[in-house]
Amino acid sequence: MNRISPGHAGSPTRDRILQALRVHGPQARVDLSAIVEMSPATVSGVTGELMRAGALREMFGRESDGAESGRSRGRPKVTIALVPQTAHVIAVKLSINEIQVALGDFTGAMARTETVPLDTRALSPADIVITLGDAIERCHRTMAPGYGPCLGIGLAVQGLVRDSDIIAWSPALSVRDVDIVQPLARRFGLPVYAANDANCIAVALRNKPEFQAIDNMAVLMLGTGVGMGLIVGGKVYDGRTGAAAEFGHTKYQMDGPFCHCGRRGCIESFVGDYALYRDARAMLDLPNTDALHPSEEQMQVLCDLAAKGDPVALGLFEQAGRALGFGLTNLIALISPSLILVSGSGVRAYEYLEPSMRRSLQDGLVETLLANTEIRPRPWDEDLTLRGITALVQANAPFQPS
Amino acid sequence: MNRISPGHAGSPTRDRILQALRVHGPQARVDLSAIVEMSPATVSGVTGELMRAGALREMFGRESDGAESGRSRGRPKVTIALVPQTAHVIAVKLSINEIQVALGDFTGAMARTETVPLDTRALSPADIVITLGDAIERCHRTMAPGYGPCLGIGLAVQGLVRDSDIIAWSPALSVRDVDIVQPLARRFGLPVYAANDANCIAVALRNKPEFQAIDNMAVLMLGTGVGMGLIVGGKVYDGRTGAAAEFGHTKYQMDGPFCHCGRRGCIESFVGDYALYRDARAMLDLPNTDALHPSEEQMQVLCDLAAKGDPVALGLFEQAGRALGFGLTNLIALISPSLILVSGSGVRAYEYLEPSMRRSLQDGLVETLLANTEIRPRPWDEDLTLRGITALVQANAPFQPS
Structure with a gap:
């Protein structure tokens, strides 16, 4: 994640101010100065340069109020905003x-x-x-x-x-x-x-205001496969060559079911859509499918069965949750992220996965190691x-x- | 790992020069300037200040040759060295x-x-x-x-x-x-x-000249327990509160043997000295021991048995290696370190652990993910x-x- 061609050199001060406006939206200069932890004079200098270049503009009165609806409505403040067409x-x-x-x-x-x-x-x-x-x-x-x-x-x-x-x-x-x-x-x-x-x-999630303070976080992506994005020290961590954060291919059982990667017993081979649907079809009367990539509709059928209390569907999700919890145990022991967000289309079944996932974590890790990490679902309503x-x-x- | 009280502010330039001399030993100014990637003028300025403070001294001729024995013996170079008594x-x-x-x-x-x-x-x-x-x-x-x-x-x-x-x-x-x-x-x-x-x-290992270029490495410490030190981006990584890098408490089997942490089936409960000796005593005629902490001599008895081809001792190490490889599979999938050094007193049995450890890794991970990490033993001859x-x-x- 460190190569780009050809290279460009930016200004750290300017980049930080632009990034703050992208994360937090239009801001009064005084608030922007607090966010980037720079003097008002520095912020004024840089924003002045960017306004002359047409990259920023000032917003007044009602327009500005709309942009910061949580603030008090005293004397209207001038806020500065990025001009979307700049680049x-x-x-x-x-x-x-x-x-x-x-x-x-x-x-x-x-x-x-x-x-x-x-x-x-x-x-x-x-x-x-x-x-x-x-x-x-x-x-x-x-x-x-x-x-x-x-x-x-x-x-x-x-x-x-x-x-x-x-x-x-x-x-x-x-x-x-x-x-x-x-x-x-x-x-x-x-x-x-x-x-x-x-x-x-x-x-993209780390860039949301609510996650700006969280330096070490993992985003678990459940879907056809099981992916992960890892933020360490505020930055994407993917190892020297890009091969890190392969949570889906950490192991649950050495001789477990076949995984798309070609090995056996990876977390994905228990939790991925293809794994759930493959096992479900062996026991339930479900429509045939592209075995590699069951559709959203097909996965929804499984969820509906679980919602109706079907013991086979519930059992599959329970086992998937157990495997997921085992994998998260290892992730937490090694990386101890402050936050794990569980997302991706597979979060549709979170309520059926969660109880056994939490049991695996409790069984797997002492409280001292478990207590530093919050795990919560993140709805998959926006790609x-x-x-x-x-x-x-x-x-x-x-x-x-x- | 980020709190110290009371705080001191150093100079980044000075700290880097002192650190280079600690890692690489006495250096000619020109070589030092290359190591720290600063101009000779900057290096001369800082080393001059440190010499006046008595923290550095110059070494001439034969004394200097001794300090950099790999170099050509032309005109004697003046090298600068840290004064050990400074602080x-x-x-x-x-x-x-x-x-x-x-x-x-x-x-x-x-x-x-x-x-x-x-x-x-x-x-x-x-x-x-x-x-x-x-x-x-x-x-x-x-x-x-x-x-x-x-x-x-x-x-x-x-x-x-x-x-x-x-x-x-x-x-x-x-x-x-x-x-x-x-x-x-x-x-x-x-x-x-x-x-x-x-x-x-x-x-301490990362500070050796041979490991200076390796930004992501793990040091596995085998002994009574199983510890790990993790270097990510050139720095110790231990999570926000210090609970990361707990490799010994990643899991091999959810319902496996009892671990000192209070849970079951951790890697340590298969690989730690106490685990090996506990199982060995169930099958072999071995001296009684403080079950929590078998001594070096007692562990050496087990190694000697393995060296003589005793199938029970060999089988225990083989199983420990299998568990170790399972744990390393997860470490590599998640963190993809460039180097894993296996050390600690338990490295005494590395030759008996290694074959099954490597098999676990091969079975566990596709080559694309495995290829980025070198694993090698590091003798435990120096604490x-x-x-x-x-x-x-x-x-x-x-x-x-x-």
């Missing part, structure tokens, strides 16, 4: 049988998003580079008019990204070790940045992947006023 | 039935060490504070004459240190939550710093705990020339 990022999400391409504006929000269905597992390495490149070009042509320069391109990928550069493997692809970043950087002459999708989501990769590009290819 | 640290190690007290000199080496046997598990919280305080005072009285100021006191503790402040629990003590740092800081009016012993060893706590105090209570 943009092209954000791409590669997942199973789908590409999403979006324009991330200067505030970090997705201005427009386009979804392209295609058979991703039929693509050759060359196809992948061309298909993504063409989608990026189309996005740039149709969405970018009216926006300032493109700061860079971000690729959020289901699977393992090596050295921020190569898609080592992905459930979306049938090919491995796809060299994607350099070819796209050459085609567009722009910085290109690739990252695992769970890491993107962790970054933050594109926001996260946009934030990573903005952090690594910062805006420079011309 | 000192009092380093204390608390372990089962023993306290060690040492004077760490300005180079970070132990000038003198004293070992005090005592029944640590009989001590009350008040006794602990008084006993350690008296040992520190005696050390200061007998060892410190001839040395400059005391920078601080460091406590290396077997067990869990909470918030760098409280001994949450330790196998050396029968009491919990011992408030140790603040009372000693008040008694001596000096910065006091407490850390887990495995973290100290990890810091680096006191060096490590001395380095932590030096980093947190830096020297300031008066």
Whole structure:
């Protein structure tokens, strides 16, 4: 997660102020100065420069009130806000049988998003580079008019990204070790940045005001597979080459069920949608499916059965929760994050997973080690992947006023 | 690991130069400038200031050659070296039935060490504070004459240190939550710093020239228990409160053997000396022992049996290796360290543990995830705990020339 090409040098002061406005929204100068812990004079200097460059604007009176609705309504304050059109990022999400391409504006929000269905597992390495490149070009042509320069391109990928550069493997692809970043950087002459999708989501969540103070947190992504984004010391932690935070492939039972990774007994092989549905079909009369990727509707059938008290469905979720708790025991013993958010589409079954998950944790760890970590579900009502990769590009290819 | 009282502010430039001389030994100015990546002018300025304060001295000709024996023997170079008497640290190690007290000199080496046997598990919280305080005072009285100021006191503790402040629990003590740092800081009016012993060893190893480039590494300490020191991004990682890196209490089997922590099936309950000896005594005719802490001699008997091909001894080590490999599988999946050093007194049996440990790893993880981590044994011929706590105090209570 440390390479981007070509490199840009930002100003730490300016980057911090822009980041604070992205996280906290429009702010009065005095409040901004408190957030970034810099003197009002420094903040005024930098915001003045950015206003002259057209990247910030002042908001007055009622407009400003709306932006900070929790504040007292005395003398109207002048707040400063990012101008969304200042510069943009092209954000791409590669997942199973789908590409999403979006324009991330200067505030970090997705201005427009386009979804392209295609058979991703039929693509050759060359196809992948061309298909993504063409989608990026189309996005740039149709969405970018009216926006300032493109700061860079971000690729959020289901699977393992090596050295921020190569898609080592992905459930979306049938090919491995796809060299994607350099070819796209050459085609567009722009910085290109690739990252695992769970890491993107962790970054997007960390950038919410409520999680700004939490330096060590894990975001568990339940779905077809089981992913994790790890924030350590306030930053994405993915090891030297990108292979860390593979929670789904920590082990529950050495000789357990077959896992998509090719080994046996990984947490994912008990908790992933494909694992739950595979076992459910052996016992329940359920519709046939693409065994690798059961659909949301199919998984909802399982949840509905559990809701009705079906003992088989409840038993499957109970066992999955037990395995999940075992994995979290190891995560907490090793990393002791302050917060674990359980999210992803699989959080639909959290109420059936939670009791046995908590029992595993209680059985597994003494209170002294358990007490430092809060675990809670995070509804999967908003896909933050594109926001996260946009934030990573903005952090690594910062805006420079011309 | 982030609190020390009272606080001292150092100069980052000066601290980096002193640290480089501690790691690499005496250096010519030009080489020092390359190591710290600063201009020769900056290095000359800082070393000049430190020489005037008596903290550094120049070495000429033969004396200098000796210090850098790998170099060519052309025109004799002037090297600069730390003056060991400049300032000192009092380093204390608390372990089962023993306290060690040492004077760490300005180079970070132990000038003198004293070992005090005592029944640590009989001590009350008040006794602990008084006993350690008296040992520190005696050390200061007998060892410190001839040395400059005391920078601080460091406590290396077997067990869990909470918030760098409280001994949450330790196998050396029968009491919990011992408030140790603040009372000693008040008694001596000096910065006091407490850390887990495995973290100290990890810091001391990371400070060796050969490991300076390795930002993410784990040091596994096999012995009575199973400890770990974790270096992430070049620094000790122990979570917000100190509860991370508890590798010994990650799980192998939820309903496995009883562990000293009070839970079942932890890695330690298969791999720790007490676990191996407990199982061995059930099957072999071995001398009775303090079941909690078998001695080095007793463990050597087990190793000797394995060396002679005894199938029971070999089987126990094989199972321990299998559990160890399972734990390392989870460590690698989550943290992907570049290097894992296996050390501690238990490394005596490494050759009997290694084959099944490697098999567990191969069975557990796909090559893509396994390939980023090197695992190797580190002989336990030198206890680096006191060096490590001395380095932590030096980093947190830096020297300031008066």
